[in-house]
Amino acid sequence: MSLGTHLPILAIAVPLLGAFALPIFAKVHKRLRDMWAAAVGAFTCAMVIALAVQVLSTGVVVYTLGATSPAQTVAPGGFPIRITLTVDGMSAFMGLISALVGLASLIYAFQFLKEDQGKPLAMTLFFLLWAGMLGMEYTGDMFNFFVFLEITSIAACALIGYRTWESRPAEAAFKTMALYTVGGLLVLLAVAILYGQYGALNIAYLSSKIGGSQLDKIALGLLLGGLLMKAGAVPAHMWAPDAYGEAPAQAAMVLVANTQASLYGLWRVLFTLFGGVLAAPAVGWLVVSLGTLTLLVAVLMAVLQRDLGRLIAYGAVSQIGYMLLGVGLVALASRPDFGLVAMQGGIFHMMNDAATVGLLMLAAGVVRRAAGTKDLTALGGLGHDLKWTGGFFFLGALALAGIPPFNGFASKLLIYESSFRLSPLLTAVAVLGSILLLAVFARAFQGVFLGPKMREAEPAPVGMLVAMGILAAVILAMGLAPGFFVEHLVTPAARALWEGRDLYLAAVLGG
Amino acid sequence: MIGNLPFVACMILIGLGLWTLLSRRNLIKLAIGITLIEKGVNLFLVTLGYVEQGVAPIYTYTQPGVTMVLPTPQALTLTSIVIGMATTALMLAFAVVIYRHRGTLDARKIRELKG
Numbered sequence: 001m002s003l004g005t006h007l008p009i010l011a012i013a014v015p016l017l018g019a020f021a022l023p024i025f026a027k028v029h030k031r032l033r034d035m036w037a038a039a040v041g042a043f044t045c046a047m048v049i050a051l052a053v054q055v056l057s058t059g060v061v062v063y064t065l066g067a068t069s070p071a072q073t074v075a076p077g078g079f080p081i082r083i084t085l086t087v088d089g090m091s092a093f094m095g096l097i098s099a100l101v102g103l104a105s106l107i108y109a110f111q112f113l114k115e116d117q118g119k120p121l122a123m124t125l126f127f128l129l130w131a132g133m134l135g136m137e138y139t140g141d142m143f144n145f146f147v148f149l150e151i152t153s154i155a156a157c158a159l160i161g162y163r164t165w166e167s168r169p170a171e172a173a174f175k176t177m178a179l180y181t182v183g184g185l186l187v188l189l190a191v192a193i194l195y196g197q198y199g200a201l202n203i204a205y206l207s208s209k210i211g212g213s214q215l216d217k218i219a220l221g222l223l224l225g226g227l228l229m230k231a232g233a234v235p236a237h238m239w240a241p242d243a244y245g246e247a248p249a250q251a252a253m254v255l256v257a258n259t260q261a262s263l264y265g266l267w268r269v270l271f272t273l274f275g276g277v278l279a280a281p282a283v284g285w286l287v288v289s290l291g292t293l294t295l296l297v298a299v300l301m302a303v304l305q306r307d308l309g310r311l312i313a314y315g316a317v318s319q320i321g322y323m324l325l326g327v328g329l330v331a332l333a334s335r336p337d338f339g340l341v342a343m344q345g346g347i348f349h350m351m352n353d354a355a356t357v358g359l360l361m362l363a364a365g366v367v368r369r370a371a372g373t374k375d376l377t378a379l380g381g382l383g384h385d386l387k388w389t390g391g392f393f394f395l396g397a398l399a400l401a402g403i404p405p406f407n408g409f410a411s412k413l414l415i416y417e418s419s420f421r422l423s424p425l426l427t428a429v430a431v432l433g434s435i436l437l438l439a440v441f442a443r444a445f446q447g448v449f450l451g452p453k454m455r456e457a458e459p460a461p462v463g464m465l466v467a468m469g470i471l472a473a474v475i476l477a478m479g480l481a482p483g484f485f486v487e488h489l490v491t492p493a494a495r496a497l498w499e500g501r502d503l504y505l506a507a508v509l510g511g
Numbered sequence: 512m513i514g515n516l517p518f519v520a521c522m523i524l525i526g527l528g529l530w531t532l533l534s535r536r537n538l539i540k541l542a543i544g545i546t547l548i549e550k551g552v553n554l555f556l557v558t559l560g561y562v563e564q565g566v567a568p569i570y571t572y573t574q575p576g577v578t579m580v581l582p583t584p585q586a587l588t589l590t591s592i593v594i595g596m597a598t599t600a601l602m603l604a605f606a607v608v609i610y611r612h613r614g615t616l617d618a619r620k621i622r623e624l625k626g
Contacts (some may be wrong), residue, residue: 143587143590147590147594150594150597150598153598154594154597154598154601157601157605158601161605161608164608166612167608167609167612167613170605170608170609170612171609171621173605174538174602174605174606174609177598177601177602177605178532178541178545178602181545181549181598181602182532182545182548184598185545185548185549185552188552188556188591189525189552189555192552192555192556192559192584192587195556195559195583195584195587196559199581201583
């Protein structure tokens with residue numbers, strides 16, 4: 001037995017164990033707790049990276065739980081009865097996003113969270129959320145997907161609302177919890193409908209059986225609705241600004257990665273589960289129009305915001321719109337020639353968004369810590385004391401608005417190019433969204449960091465700067481060498497959805 | 512038609528839950544609405560696994576040749592009930608916190624966060 005064959009399950013089990021053991025270690029000593037958290041975080045990241053290398057070099061990795069050998073996916077009789085973890089290029093790519101965001105969030109949390117304000121609790125919930133996200137991304141079983149979805153829902157809402165000494169977090173958490181739970185139940189209902197028809201829960205097996213009956217269409221609609229609710233697309237976006245605005249900064253960025261895990265679930269449903277029967281352009285049009293609407297509404301709402309946290313939150317929601325637009329273009333028609341470019345754009349944008357929005361949220365956390373408020377009308381002149389943070393915020397703002405040479409430009413260009421082939425109007429809306437975002441964030445930067453010095457601000461500790469530095473380095477690397485990332489990470493992920501369904505099915509069902 | 516009656520009942524339960532969510536403003540009642548949807552889905556799962564004249568799927572106590580109901584949906588339902596308990600407990604906990612701070616459970620009056 002070597003470690004290499006058990007990577008998929010270890011990447012989920014280690015943070016899960018880390019979460020539940022952490023409060024025990026915290027009781028013993030603070031240092032022990034911190035060392036445990038660092039060890040679990042480092043080990044998880046190492047395994048996610050190793051798994052990605054394995055997937056990109058050898059193809060789809062399948063791991064069967066409870067079998068005598070992990071490769072024994074199908075029980076005698078040609079029927080998968082066990083839970084499988086199926087990691088293809090797309091799953092591995094999403095795992096890398098989660099690992100990056102999780103690592104930055106963990107490093108930031110060490111110095112951002114205060115000892116007397118539930119630090120062990122927040123770290124426990126973070127590991128739980130991390131394990132849930134990785135589980136959603138690696139699982140090859142619909143019911144298992146629902147379970148991990150609910151794990152992320154519960155951990156995420158607890159993270160939003162654990163600061164019970166304030167009234168606003170609980171309000172945001174209640175709202176978020178209601179929407180997450182309804183979304184999760186829609187997914188469960190769809191899973192039940194699929195199980196009732198085909199008697200299986202395995203994604204690959206279901207995909208090979210789904211024939212496009214009326215009940216299948218209902219299930220697809222329920223899955224779309226539930227996952228879009230959790231991803232925070234318009235018209236179910238109202239939880240997102242509350243949650244991102246009220247959650248502590250290190251948690252808010254993981255929430256963004258969590259919405260992307262839901263989007264991953266959506267892609268998996270559209271292109272793998274229903275990949276064989278999805279010919280109706282209606283679904284594509286739905287996703288594209290929701291995407292366009294999301295980015296437009298969110299950007300316009302961002303213009304109105306007076307709270308830095310909510311402003312960034314609407315920026316984050318608008319980016320979900322770009323991803324839906326990019327990948328939705330592919331579902332629009334069967335294999336359009338611009339499809340692969342659109343998909344690359346949408347998927348590349350997921351990673352860019354995780355890094356960029358994460359950086360902005362961490363910078364906003366430093367601002368709140370230094371000035372005690374996130375109200376834009378009360379902030380000003382913080383750039384004198386928070387030089388690095390100001391720089392990072394500026395970088396993040398430019399990248400979010402898609403200004404060359406940053407990463408947001410690289411992925412948005414792919415989306416513009418491909419949407420232009422369909423309708424120049426879509427491109428115009430997308431470009432307009434970017435321009436408005438630039439205006440919004442330029443105003444926010446100017447209002448928060450520039451101007452005369454108004455108060456003494458406590459500079460950010462080194463750990464928090466390191467966390468932001470990691471994200472900034474990723475943004476710069478992806479912006480300066482987008483070709484490298486597109487070729488080695490994004491294209492395998494896009495191809496896994498675009499034409500990898502047969503490989504995915506063959507890897508699980510054999511032959 | 513009569514065989515579909517349990518499914519219809521589940522859908523009515525889910526519908527009632529959705530209607531509660533949309534029409535009520537008390538936070539506790541919203542939690543009840545979500546619980547109703549959840550119970551409807553759980554019932555749906557159990558109903559799916561029912562086999563006409565089936566007995567509980569425990570091998571030790573049954574005579575050979577007896578039909579059993581499907582065990583998988585029951586396992587799924589058990590998992591779903593546990594998850595549902597966790598979400599309901601968390602929602603009610605948030606309702607308690609909100610009540611302590613604001614002195615009300617009326618969702619219309621708790622509007623610190625908007626726009």
